[in-house]
Amino acid sequence: MTATASDDAPAIAHFRFFELEVLRTRRLGHSFLRVTFGGESLKDFRSGGFDQSLSLFLPPDGQEHTVLPSTDEDTWFGAWRGMPDEERPVMRSYTVREQRRTTEGADEVDIDFVLHGDASPASRWAGRAVTGRRIMAIGPAVAENKSVRFQPSPAADAIWMYADETALPAAAAILERLPAGTAVRAWFEVPHEDDRLPLPAPADADITWIVREGDGRDRTEQVLSALRAAEPATAEAPYVWLAGEAGTVRATRRHFVQERSVDRRSVRFTGYWRLGASEEQLLAEAYAGQAPSEEPTSEL
Ligand SMILES: Cc1cc2nc3c(=O)[nH]c(=O)nc-3n(C[C@H](O)[C@H](O)[C@H](O)COP(=O)(O)OP(=O)(O)OC[C@H]3O[C@@H](n4cnc5c(N)ncnc54)[C@H](O)[C@@H]3O)c2cc1C
Known part of the structure; x- marks a missing residue:
């Protein structure tokens, strides 16, 4: 979790553990629940904005708060992995929708959870979140960190985006940071x-909403049809940001690179989840049993 600017510079901890306490929740739409967190440790939290992500550790059923045996950067991973299955908090990736300081000087962080059923730990935890519950997170201690993936080149003359509901919080945070006049073309896929x-x-952002039909089995086809129905590209150097279900993200990347001739180096694509696989399975594949050197992602 650490990085050094140069060999002789002191180590800068880009990420560290934070304790987050649920302050309040608010339903935003059919699928979204905003959980607002506070806590003393947030005074050292430094979101880089845009699609800044963090890793949450959520308690197993029956436990109110998250308990980790170690939050030391060298030992936490082994200690966490070594916990009995029934006691080990689940680790899940989420987006910092907003960080702010209130007029009273308190620090708050919003996370927008997609509620996709009670069978999945993070969705279940969010659906039952009540004021006062405490969880742990690995989050940014410096604003410039690798978990801000949206990094357009200064030469980009347009931003093209695709996001499903899990990436809509990130897309919203990106949009609100873009300077007025940025040429934006975006496709956002949601269940309702x-x-x-x-x-x-x-x-002047041009946004197309794709409301999924049926049980979502043909989500990729629906998204591709919407992309193909759009006007031919006019930008010369677009930066493309894609995030959502891994299979659909892969297909949209192919669309932009092969059908719209976008330079593949200008496409940032991240699988936020994969149909049929829990985040444990994705992490096991990504790290092949090794400790993550930074906050994890299931980037394709
Ligand atoms: C960088 C990053 C940022 C993210 N930001 C957000 C965010 O801000 N908000 C957010 O809601 N999610 C976000 N996600 C996605 C979130 O981490 C996954 O959806 C995660 O799998 C949810 O954990 P879970 O315990 O609910 O389900 P898991 O236990 O991981 O999965 C259980 C089952 O549910 C399926 N599943 C997982 N997510 C969904 C879903 N949304 N809809 C339908 N089925 C699903 C899986 O395929 C699996 O079959 C982000 C992911 C990444 C990598």
Whole structure:
């Protein structure tokens, strides 16, 4: 979790553990629940904005708060992995939708959870979150960190985006940071009509909502049809940011690279989840049993 600017510079901890306490929850749409966290340790939290992500550790059923045997950067991973299955908190990746300081000087962080059923630990935890519950997180201690993946080149003359509901919080946070006048073309896929959340986009952003039909089995086809129905590209150097279900993200990447001739180096694509696989399975594949050197992601 540490990185050094040069060999002789002191180590800068880019990520560290934070204790987050649920302050309140608010339903945003059919599928979204915003959980607002506070806590003393947030005074050292430094979100880089855009698609800044963090790793949450959620307690197993029957436990109110998250307990970790170690939060030391060298030993936490082994200690966490060594816990009995029934006691080990689950680790899940989420997006910092917003960090702010209140007028009273308290620090708050919003995370927008997609509620996709009670069978999955993070969705279940969020659905039952109540004020006062405490969880642990590995989050940013410096704003410039590797978990901000949205990094367009200064030469980019347009931003093209695709996000499903799990990446909509990240897309919203990106949109609100873009300077007025940025040429934005975006496709956002959601399960329900009322998940079309108001977005703080630049005034002339062109956004297409794709409301999934049926049981979602043909989600990739629906997204590709919407992309193909769009006007041919006019930008010369677009930066493309894609995030959502891994299979659909892969297909959208192919679309932009092969059908729209976007330079593959200008495409940032991240699988936020994969149909049929829990985050443990994705992590096991990504790290092949090794400790992550930074906050994990199931980047394809
Ligand atoms: C960098 C990053 C940022 C992310 N930011 C957010 C965010 O801000 N908000 C958010 O809601 N999610 C976000 N996600 C996605 C989230 O981590 C996954 O959806 C995660 O799998 C949820 O954990 P779970 O315990 O609910 O389900 P898991 O136990 O991981 O999965 C159980 C089952 O549910 C399926 N599943 C997982 N997610 C969904 C879903 N959304 N809809 C339907 N089925 C699903 C899996 O395929 C699996 O079959 C992010 C992921 C990454 C990598």
